[in-house]
Amino acid sequence: MFHFKLHRSDPLIRLLPQVRGKYLQNISLARHTWFGVGGNAEILYIPADADDLSHFLRNKPHNIPLSLIGGGSNLLVRDGGVPGVVIKLDSLYFKQVEIGQDCITCGAGFHNVDLKKYLLQNKLGGLEFLCSIPGVIGGSVKTNAGCFGKEVKDVMLHAQIMNGEGKIKTVSVQDLGLSYRSSLFPEDWIILSITFKTSPSTKEKISQILEEQKQYRQAHQPYNQRTAGSTFKNPEGLKAWELIKKSGCADLSIGGAKVSEKHCNFLINTGNATAKDIETLGETIIQRVYQHTFITLEWEIKRMGIEK
Ligand SMILES: Cc1cc2nc3c(=O)[nH]c(=O)nc-3n(C[C@H](O)[C@H](O)[C@H](O)COP(=O)(O)OP(=O)(O)OC[C@H]3O[C@@H](n4cnc5c(N)ncnc54)[C@H](O)[C@@H]3O)c2cc1C
Structure with a gap:
């Protein structure tokens, strides 16, 4: 009898259990997020139903990173993509x-x-x-x-x-x-x-x-634009947009990313932004707001994946 040893150098898909749902390899997550930026998911897994998801979780190798996405409207996926398996509950069962x-x-x-x-x-x-x-x-x-x-x-x-x-x-x-x-x-x-x-x-x-x-x-608010909603949480008793405006960040832009003219707590992908542009713009705002107010804004948008 032959024993095949699987190593992590094997394509990830060969290490995963057989499922009734779908595995999609090297899928661009830009198409799954409102910002429309970011790299690929190594594997995007769409479970057929709860039993299929349970079977996957019980039988997958322990050291595989897992992440979850929903509608992608509060997400910034970095340009280097997301290693491991990204789960999206997108089959009819979950709707x-x-x-x-x-x-x-x-x-x-x-x-x-x-x-x-x-x-x-x-x-x-x-x-x-x-x-x-x-x-x-x-x-x-x-x-x-x-x-x-x-x-x-x-x-x-x-x-x-x-x-x-x-x-x-x-x-x-x-x-x-x-x-x-x-x-x-x-x-x-x-x-x-x-x-x-x-x-x-x-x-x-x-x-x-x-x-x-x-x-x-x-x-x-910006309408029909590539954004992920409010970028930063409102600090207790304060409005993030007011702090951003007061700190002179309302006109900021970096590469293809800019602060929305309609609501300065929204960042916009004007068409060709990278995730790096958007994240750098956010970090620049955090720095400037701190310099002006000694308040550190906290990201409301979830960032995932690795930098390129
Ligand atoms: C134009 C615009 C306006 C917005 N206005 C508002 C607003 O008024 N109020 C507001 O609160 N937000 C607002 N948002 C932000 C966003 O829409 C919300 O946060 C939304 O609830 C995120 O849902 P999602 O499915 O897109 O999650 P995603 O962005 O895909 O994911 C968000 C987080 O949820 C986790 N997640 C997803 N599915 C599951 C699951 N099944 N189990 C466990 N974790 C899961 C993900 O891992 C991630 O950490 C706005 C966004 C946009 C683009």
Whole structure:
């Protein structure tokens, strides 16, 4: 009997378990993020369903780096790409929706914007704010996304997660440690679905809220541009955009990256930016704001991967 020894010099795909989902090799992540920059994922894995994901987690080699992406609307992928396996819950299984009694359960890969249809059809109020946030449900829970005075933590009842051993658990808001644009739960937890509470409403009321939110965003934020939303968290009691403006950074640009003219806490890829341009622009802003105010801005955007 022959024994084949596999080393890390083998293509990663040969070390991975057979799955029912898809492995895509050397896939550009620029196409999976709103900034539209960054290098390749060594492997992008799209699990077929929760069982497939569990099988993968239980049988993959232990030393393979894993990362997770959602809709890519809060991500800066560096130009050198992401080694290891990047998981995206993008199959239909993870996009299911179930309406319950005063609640709605959405799969982690369900697009926030698609909630609109369900809210209107079923006259469910309370989640209108979430419809206006780009990305998918899993990413929105991880970042405790929020706007218009509400955040995920205010409307979430419980979540289903899978841990690094491929086991599924139901957890509460407290277990996820959600706070302003952040969460505190084990690195190996993958959100599978979320149940949100809803309240009875009317189609007219829901439509009106959705329209007001759209108008507000169009007037105050860059629209249809390559950005990842607010770059920095607001320091307690302060506004990041005010500090950026006060520190003379509102007109800054580096390579193809520039500060948005509409909202200076948004960075824009004007067309040919590299991830390096965007990250250097962000770091330059942090430095200048510190020099002017002695306040250190904290990145809200998640950065992943390696530099080129
Ligand atoms: C134009 C624009 C406007 C925006 N406005 C807002 C706003 O008003 N409020 C706001 O909060 N944000 C805003 N954002 C930022 C962004 O849309 C949110 O943070 C969004 O919730 C991120 O979701 P995503 O699916 O794109 O996550 P991604 O950007 O893909 O990932 C974000 C993080 O979530 C993790 N993640 C993804 N899926 C899972 C999962 N299933 N389980 C565990 N972790 C996971 C990723 O590893 C990563 O760390 C805006 C962005 C843009 C481009």
